[in-house]
Every structure is written in C-alpha cells, then in structure tokens.
Amino acid sequence: MKFTYLLIINAIIALAYGISYVVFPAFVLFIYGTTQGPGEVFMARLFGAALISIGLLLWLARNIADSETQRAINLSMLVFAFIGAVAAVHATLTGVMSAVGWTGVAVFSFLAIAYAYFWFAKPSTP
Numbered sequence: 001m002k003f004t005y006l007l008i009i010n011a012i013i014a015l016a017y018g019i020s021y022v023v024f025p026a027f028v029l030f031i032y033g034t035t036q037g038p039g040e041v042f043m044a045r046l047f048g049a050a051l052i053s054i055g056l057l058l059w060l061a062r063n064i065a066d067s068e069t070q071r072a073i074n075l076s077m078l079v080f081a082f083i084g085a086v087a088a089v090h091a092t093l094t095g096v097m098s099a100v101g102w103t104g105v106a107v108f109s110f111l112a113i114a115y116a117y118f119w120f121a122k123p124s125t126p
Helices: 003-023 027-030 039-060 067-093 102-119
Strands: none
Touching: 003 027, 003 039, 003 067, 003 102, 027 039, 039 067, 067 102
16 A cells, blocks of 8 residues: 555545534434533534544645655654554443444554554655
C-alpha cells in the first residue's frame, strides 16, 4: 500500500465519523451504548469537529511529496490511532461502551498498524 492511499482511507473514515458525530451525536452515542446527556452530546460534537479537521488535513496532504512532512503526519497519526485503540479497548472492556465499541477498536487498530508499518517498516519512503 502507498502512504497516499492510507491518507485517503483515513480521511474518508475520519470525515464520515466526524460528520456523524456533529450531525447526529445522540444517535451515535446511543449506538455505542453510552449516555446521551447534554455534556456527552457536546463532547461528541467536539470530537466530530476534530475528526472533520483531521479528515480534511489528511485529504489535503495526500499528495505532499516532502518526506519530512510525510513523516510528521505519519507519527502524529500513529500516536492518535494508538491512543484511540487503547482508549476504545478500555471503554469497551469496562462497559462504558457496548459491544459495538469493538468497531472503534478495529478501526483505530487498523490505522495504528498501518501507520506503524510506514513508520517502522518503510521509514524512508512513506
């Protein structure tokens, strides 16, 4: 896989989830089995806004040829995906989220593994 393809895949995922969290926060929280109070809805919308920003950044950066910039994006996304995977595992195992939370684990884990591949296995040509 090319690094460009990973950025495109991640951009699409981030934009889809981000829009869902901004437009339908209570519904998304319900699907994941979490509470839908005003504070949770507000935080979901903020998370959605962050995901939209990440998605747009990755989409706009997909054709950047500068290897230093690619490495910076790769490392930041690796850290985000790894922390997201750990947080999703914890939330699912402790009952904060329902079994649907495993989808979050899967998405974050896939992205963490993909970014780790480009960071460790192909460090010179992301």
